Amino acid sequence: MIAWTIYLxxxxxxxxxxxxxxxxxxxxxxxxxxxxxxxxVVFVGTPIADLAHFTTIMGVPWVxxxxxxxxxxxxxxSLTMVLVTGISAVSTVLFSWDVEHRQNEFFFWLLLxxxxxxxxxLSADLFLLFVFYELVIVPKYFLIAIxxxxxxxxxxxxxxxxxxxxxxxxxxxxxxxxxxxxxLDLNQLSRFEFSPQLQSWAFPVLFLGFAVLAGIWPLxxxxxxxxxxxxxxxxxxxxxxxxxxxxxxxxRVAMNLFPQGxxxxxKWIAVLAVIxxxxxxxxxxxxxxLKFVIGYSSxxxxxxxxxGFATANALGVSGAVLQMFSHGVIAALLFAVAGRMIYRRTxxxxxxxxxxxxxxxxxxxxxxxxxxxxxxxxxxxGFSGFAAEITILIGAWKTYxxxxxxxxxxxxxxxxxxxxxxxxxxxxxKEVERETPEGTTLxxxxxxxxTIPEKIGACMLMxxxxxVGLYPKLLLDRIMPxxxxxxxxx
Amino acid sequence: xxxxxxLKLASPEAVVVLTALVVLxxxxxxxxxxxxxxxxxxxxxxxxxxxILLLPSNKTLFGGxxxxxPLTSLFKIICxxxxxxxxxxxxxxxxxxxxxxxxxxxLLATVGLMLLVGSEELLMIFIGLELLGLSLYVMAAxxxxxxxSAEAGLKYFLFGSTxxxxxxxxxxxxxxxxxxxxxxSISQRLAATSVxxxxxxxxxxxxxxxxxxxxxxPFHLWAPDAYQGAPVPSAAFIASGSKVAxxxxxxxxxxxxxxxxxxxxxxxxxxxxxxxxxxxxxxLSIVVGNLVALSQSNVxxxxxxxxxxxxxxxxxxxxxxxxxxxxxxxxxTTVYAITLVGAFGVVGVVRRETGGDNFSNFSGLVxxxxxxxxxxxxxxxxxxxxxxxxxxxxxxxxxxAALHAGPNHSLxxxxxxxxxxxxxxxxxxxxxLRAIFVDATSLVDAPLxxxxxxxxxxxATVTVLAAAVVFLGVMPNILASRILxxxx
Numbered sequence: 001m002i003a004w005t006i007y008l009x010x011x012x013x014x015x016x017x018x019x020x021x022x023x024x025x026x027x028x029x030x031x032x033x034x035x036x037x038x039x040x041v042v043f044v045g046t047p048i049a050d051l052a053h054f055t056t057i058m059g060v061p062w063v064x065x066x067x068x069x070x071x072x073x074x075x076x077x078s079l080t081m082v083l084v085t086g087i088s089a090v091s092t093v094l095f096s097w098d099v100e101h102r103q104n105e106f107f108f109w110l111l112l113x114x115x116x117x118x119x120x121x122l123s124a125d126l127f128l129l130f131v132f133y134e135l136v137i138v139p140k141y142f143l144i145a146i147x148x149x150x151x152x153x154x155x156x157x158x159x160x161x162x163x164x165x166x167x168x169x170x171x172x173x174x175x176x177x178x179x180x181x182x183x184l185d186l187n188q189l190s191r192f193e194f195s196p197q198l199q200s201w202a203f204p205v206l207f208l209g210f211a212v213l214a215g216i217w218p219l220x221x222x223x224x225x226x227x228x229x230x231x232x233x234x235x236x237x238x239x240x241x242x243x244x245x246x247x248x249x250x251x252r253v254a255m256n257l258f259p260q261g262x263x264x265x266x267k268w269i270a271v272l273a274v275i276x277x278x279x280x281x282x283x284x285x286x287x288x289x290l291k292f293v294i295g296y297s298s299x300x301x302x303x304x305x306x307x308g309f310a311t312a313n314a315l316g317v318s319g320a321v322l323q324m325f326s327h328g329v330i331a332a333l334l335f336a337v338a339g340r341m342i343y344r345r346t347x348x349x350x351x352x353x354x355x356x357x358x359x360x361x362x363x364x365x366x367x368x369x370x371x372x373x374x375x376x377x378x379x380x381x382g383f384s385g386f387a388a389e390i391t392i393l394i395g396a397w398k399t400y401x402x403x404x405x406x407x408x409x410x411x412x413x414x415x416x417x418x419x420x421x422x423x424x425x426x427x428x429x430k431e432v433e434r435e436t437p438e439g440t441t442l443x444x445x446x447x448x449x450x451t452i453p454e455k456i457g458a459c460m461l462m463x464x465x466x467x468v469g470l471y472p473k474l475l476l477d478r479i480m481p482x483x484x485x486x487x488x489x490x
Numbered sequence: 491x492x493x494x495x496x497l498k499l500a501s502p503e504a505v506v507v508l509t510a511l512v513v514l515x516x517x518x519x520x521x522x523x524x525x526x527x528x529x530x531x532x533x534x535x536x537x538x539x540x541x542i543l544l545l546p547s548n549k550t551l552f553g554g555x556x557x558x559x560p561l562t563s564l565f566k567i568i569c570x571x572x573x574x575x576x577x578x579x580x581x582x583x584x585x586x587x588x589x590x591x592x593x594x595x596x597l598l599a600t601v602g603l604m605l606l607v608g609s610e611e612l613l614m615i616f617i618g619l620e621l622l623g624l625s626l627y628v629m630a631a632x633x634x635x636x637x638x639s640a641e642a643g644l645k646y647f648l649f650g651s652t653x654x655x656x657x658x659x660x661x662x663x664x665x666x667x668x669x670x671x672x673x674x675s676i677s678q679r680l681a682a683t684s685v686x687x688x689x690x691x692x693x694x695x696x697x698x699x700x701x702x703x704x705x706x707x708p709f710h711l712w713a714p715d716a717y718q719g720a721p722v723p724s725a726a727f728i729a730s731g732s733k734v735a736x737x738x739x740x741x742x743x744x745x746x747x748x749x750x751x752x753x754x755x756x757x758x759x760x761x762x763x764x765x766x767x768x769x770x771x772x773x774l775s776i777v778v779g780n781l782v783a784l785s786q787s788n789v790x791x792x793x794x795x796x797x798x799x800x801x802x803x804x805x806x807x808x809x810x811x812x813x814x815x816x817x818x819x820x821x822x823t824t825v826y827a828i829t830l831v832g833a834f835g836v837v838g839v840v841r842r843e844t845g846g847d848n849f850s851n852f853s854g855l856v857x858x859x860x861x862x863x864x865x866x867x868x869x870x871x872x873x874x875x876x877x878x879x880x881x882x883x884x885x886x887x888x889x890x891a892a893l894h895a896g897p898n899h900s901l902x903x904x905x906x907x908x909x910x911x912x913x914x915x916x917x918x919x920x921x922x923l924r925a926i927f928v929d930a931t932s933l934v935d936a937p938l939x940x941x942x943x944x945x946x947x948x949x950a951t952v953t954v955l956a957a958a959v960v961f962l963g964v965m966p967n968i969l970a971s972r973i974l975x976x977x978x
Contacts, residue, residue, distance in 0.1 A: 063967045065974055066887065105856075127886065131877040138876050141920060145928045153928065157920065164916050168909045171889070175905065179893040 002042045003058050003072050005035045005082060005118045013111035021103045028093045028107040032114065036086030042074075043083055043478075051076035052481035054124060054187055062128075067184050073124035076482035077321050080475055081121040081248055084328040087464050088240035089114045091332055094457030095340045096233040099147065106147055109139040110233055117241045121248060126174050126184040133170070133249060136242060137163045140226075140234070147231040149343070150289075155229025159238075162222035166212030166246070173206025177257055190256045190487055203261025207254035207269070213246025215302045217276035224295030228349075232339030235291065239298045239331035244324045247305045251317070251486075255309065259488035263312065267400070270310035274403050274410075276303035281413035285420065290342065290349040293421045294334045297377060300414060301327045301385075307403065308392040314489055316395020318479045319388055325475060326376075326384035326468060333373040333461040340454060341366035342425065345447040351421065355428030365450040367426045369458045374422045376465045378415045384465045387472035499549060499558055502541040502566060503604050509534025510597035517590010524589040528577055531593045535574045535600070542566050553672040554610035560976035562608040565738050568824055569603040572731040575831050578951040579723040579838060592632055596727065599625035603735040610746065612661045612671040615739055619657065619703070622732060623650045629724040630716055642719030646728075649702055649712035657699030663692030664747075673747035681750040685762055693748060693764050697771075700743075703736040706771045706805065707778040710798045717794035722841065725790065726834035729797055730827035737823045741808055741816050744768070755809050756900025769809045769904055775802030776911040783918050789837055789847050792918060793830065796873060799915060800826050803908050807888050810895035817974045818891040822884040824969065825872070825962055829881065832955035833869040836862050839945055839952070852922065853929035861949065863926050865956035870919040872959045875912045880962035885912065887970065 012031025016024045051074070058072040092110065099106050112135070119132030137160055144156035178184055181192040194202070208216070215223045223243070227235040255262045277300050284296035301323065308320025343349050346357060360367040376383035379390075389411075397404050468475060483489070497504065512534070513527045520526065542563050549558040576596060580589075602622030609615050627650060631643020665671055667689050668679040680689070698709065705713040717725050744764050753763015760766055779799030786792040804826070807819025837847050839862060844851040856863040872879035889908060892901045962969055 063883075063970060065967070065971055066890070131882070134877045134882070138871060142923075142927060145924060153924065157917070160920065161913075161917060164913055168913045171886075171909050172902075172906060175886075175890055175893050176899065176902075178890060179899065 002038055002074060002079075002082060003122065005038050005086070006072075006115055006122065008034050008038070009111050009115035009118060013108050013115060016107040016111060017104050019104075024103040024107045025093065025097060025099070028096075028111060029090070031111060032086070032089040032093050035114070035118065036083075036090050039079070039082045039086040043079055046074075046079070048076075048477055048481070051079060051478050052485055054078075054482075056124060056187075057122075059124075062125075066127075067182075068127045069125050069185065070128060071125040071185060072122045072128075073187070074122065076478035076480070077248070077251070078121045080321060080325050080479055081244060082118060084244070084325045085114065085117045085121065085241050087460065088236060088328055088332045091336065091457035091461050092233045092236045092240070094453040094460075095236060095336045096231070097451065097453040098340070098344060099231075099233075102146065106143070106233075109143045110237065112136075112139040113143070113237050113242065117245060120245050124186045126178060126186060126189065126253065129186070129249065129253065130170065130174055133245060134164075134167055136245065137167065140238065140242065143234040143237075144226065144230045148229045148234065149231070150229055150349075151225075152229045155225045159222045159226030159229075162219065163213055166209045166219070169205050169209030169212075170249075171209075173202055173209060173254070176202050177206075181257075186252065186256070192257075194258060194260075196260050199258040199261030200264055201261075203254055203258035204265055206258070207250050207262075207265070210246045210250035210254060211306065214243055214250065214306065215246070215276070215299045216306060217272050217279055217299070217303070220276065220280065220299045223299050224292050227295035227298065227335070228289060228291040232335060232343075235295075235335040235339055236332040239295070239335060240328040243298065243302055244328060247302065247309070247320070247324055251309060251321075255488045256486055262488050266310045266312050269306055270396075270400050270403055273303045273306035273310055274406050276300065276306065277407055278410040278413065281410050281417060284417040285413060287417075288351050290338045290351055290354065290421060290425055291335070293351075293417060294331070294338055297334070297414065297417065298327070298331050300410070301331070301377070304389055304392050304407075307396055307407065311392070311395040311399045312488060313395050313398055314480060314484045316392055316399070317483045317486075317489075318476055319391030319393075319395055321479045321483065322384070322391060322468070322472060322475055323388035326388040326465065329461050329464045329468075330373060330376045330383075330385055333369065333458065333465070334377060336454070336458060336461070337366055337370045337373060338425075341369070341450060351424040354426075355424045358428060360426040362447050363450060365455065365458075369462065370422060370426060372462050372465075374418045376469070378418045379411060382466070382469050384468035384472070387469050391472075391476070496551065496556075499545065499551065499556060502538045502545070502570075503601050503608075505534060505538040505541055506570075506597050506601050506604065509538075510594045510601070513597065514590050514594040517588060517594070524581070527589050527593045528581055531577050531597055532574055534597065535570050535577070539567055539570050542570075550610075552611070553670075554674060555614045557608055557610050559978075561738075561973075561978075564972060564976050565607045565734065565820070566604050568827075569600060569607060569731050569735055572734065572827055572831060573597070573600040573603075573727070575951055575955065576723050576727045576731070578947060579726055579831070579835050581947045587634070592629070595625045595629050595632075596723075599629065599727065600731070603731050606735040606739045609739075610673040610742055612664065612673070612676075612743075612747075615743070616654075616658060616661060618735075618739075620654060622735070623654065626650075626724070626728055626732060629727065630720040632724060633721045636719070638715075638719035639721060640719075642716045645712045646716045646720075649709075653699045653702030653709070656695050656702070660692045660695030660697075660699060663688060663695065667692060673742060676747045677749050680748065685751050689751070690762070693751065694767065696743065697740075697764060697767055700736060700740045701771055704733055704740065704801045704804075705794075705798050706801045707775040707798050710775070710779070710801075713797060714791045714794040717797070718788060718790040718847075722834050722838035726831045729793070729830040729834065733797075733801075734823050734827045737804060737819060741819060744808060745811065745816055752811050754896070754900070755904070756896045756898075757903045759896070759900050765809050765811055768805050772802040772805035772809060772904060773907055775799060775805070776907055780911045780914040780918075784914065786918070787849050789849065789852060789922060792922065793833060793837075796915060796918070797830070799911055800873070802911070803885065803888060806892050806901075806904055806908055809904065810892045810901065812891075812895055813974075813977050815888075815891040815895055817970070817977050818884070818887040820973050820977075821966075821970050822888050824973075825880040825884045825959070828955055828958055828962075829869045829872050832865060832952050832959065833873075835948055835952040835955065836866045836869070839948055842945065849921065849925040852925040855926040859949075861953065865952045866926055867923055868956040868959050870922055872963065874916045874919040876916075878960070878963045880959045880966065883963055883966040883970075887966075
């Protein structure tokens, strides 16, 4: 049944393109809600024991001569990712309710991205996974280049070329695995014994290719630029889901297929991850554009995911998957506030300018949302970010104690830049008394109130991060067994 | 062997020749006979496809002069289909002064394609090449009022006739060595001897001749001017049909005729033969084509340089040198041909509406004609190798065949180069799409006028071709399994 998330979204995309423009956003909303509903039903309805293995849900021969199959499968990890895709997608559509021109195209590209993401998370055939993975690249370009803001064409091109650059390495890795292992089936390939000599170079090629999309340092620079240039929906999807494609595929393909290669290189992944966490947080501290702050915070948070992978133990990797879910929700929330709630009203994202506007009075709901999102992002207990990061750090303590010390310092930086952004954007220095009373009231009326779709979307995301933060077992119970059956664990 | 049987086996070609004569006389008798001529020409092509379907499945005449096999039949049908779409494209062009002659030339070129595809004998191949070449030279120069068209024709003629000379010289040397012109018997003779300098010269000369035809670097210099200056349908035919047939026959020559002197192009495993030479051509084409295409601002020139790069990718399949590689190369070149006919269709419409084919003429196409813009996106992204379009599967098939071929992934260097090339190519294809989708300012507010003939036929053709590209990407098995089964 979960396979219908893919078909439904593709059909929705085509309908959004061809039907009259008044229907486009409603079709997008219905489609994404349908996807989320399917994900939830399967999440609730599937016994936890069934999610331990990557179980086939569909297998049809596609190109028999080359051994390609239309093969979908599901386990706890992919189900978690499908769920976060559903949540982000619905809220993304809600936050795009204000798109005014070329709606058909906008929702077409948007739904294509979503459909591709569902496809990647459910693929059990290497070729199929790669098809969906590359399918996501071009819609991103159009979403950003047509509908974006600051420096949009540059950001779009940079982001697309980086993704395709990574895709090139992935292509080589996949071809090598296919030609040597003689199959494209992920389950079969993960039982194949590749020679250690091959693994030692094929793993880094494949993993690095995927990690470009996950924003690994030093190949992360597309992320802040792309996120800042993208329209709100674009940044929400990019940071929320698309970056997870890279980390998910790194886990599912690179680490599973080449476990020995992974063991050879895992400490270098840890090094890059730690540098990424600290470096991105430090850079975020100096940004003047709110979206750049959030963009760098995404890189920093994705560093935790990579660090979790590098621990190579069940706890750390499960924490990484939980972090993928958590960051998917939190990043969407942060970008929603910055891009939709603030920028669409004030037409600036410069922190200096925002600090003059007394926004916490002008749009209190946005302030509330941003406080919640910032708290979740900093890793305050009770939100999903805390649950995920603490799991990763406990896992990392077993393997790389030094990394935990350094990252501990990094977390302080994360708190610092988040609080700085929060203070400057909503709780600016400006004294109310300095302005005439008329001025303040004017200021308030200047901004349209927060609309209903925005409120629904924000509440949904906040609930998700809160629910997982208070009861992480909900996801961990499903992720852990699936991770424990993976081959790369010692 | 009775003449009746010969006529039966050659009936598809005969039908096309007869159609060409009929079209020519219609053009002579009636003024403004564009529609009638095109109708008859299209009908003739369809009848010819029918005749191919009726042929027996395996037959070889006169030591390979005329071969009927599943492979030749399949590619004759593909060539006829490409000619059919080319004729559809001519319909919306500004009516040429001599429609009868023009369409007759298209049909004669098609006969050349069919002879090329359907022959495994060097003399016959040469005759096919000349028939094709001479028709195409005239087609390229057909627009007499346009200086660029004349330039295209002249350049194409000079380069083409030089390459013919090379080919003929090579053939004479091979004939001198082997004492025969049939590919199968050449292969037997060569198996008995080692690679001698004279043989090497012969092979190199022949390959140079074909490298001109398929526009592989460094023999590609005619392509940009021919693609840019020739009338749109001519350019489409040069880029599609001529290319497919050349690749089929080049593959046959190297894989059947020169099979014993294959050599090896593997990294650290170089063995003299034709495959290192093709590998060098491929590598050079990929690098030169992609890098030069980066700096183009005219869509047709861009397509020409990207054609050089695509010739490079396709050659990788031949370098692999086995059945799978051949099949992958043929799949790739077929898909490429379909894509290019479509892309030239879009260029034709844009050219008629705005009077040019630079990037600026394409800007804002999405608001003028969303359908055409969408089709162009399909073509460009397929060329760049983005799933789920046919070009992506083609590349995957090619590169996996190349990696399969050598022991120890010895062709990985060529595959890596090809992937690097397609990374670069995405940038310039996106530049075209940026002009179409992102640049909102449309150069023309309204089409140039109402006196232009309706181009709904052309639009329909382009849409059909775009649908075919998507379909072949989602369901590649339909074509790939046929090609693979047709190769012995």
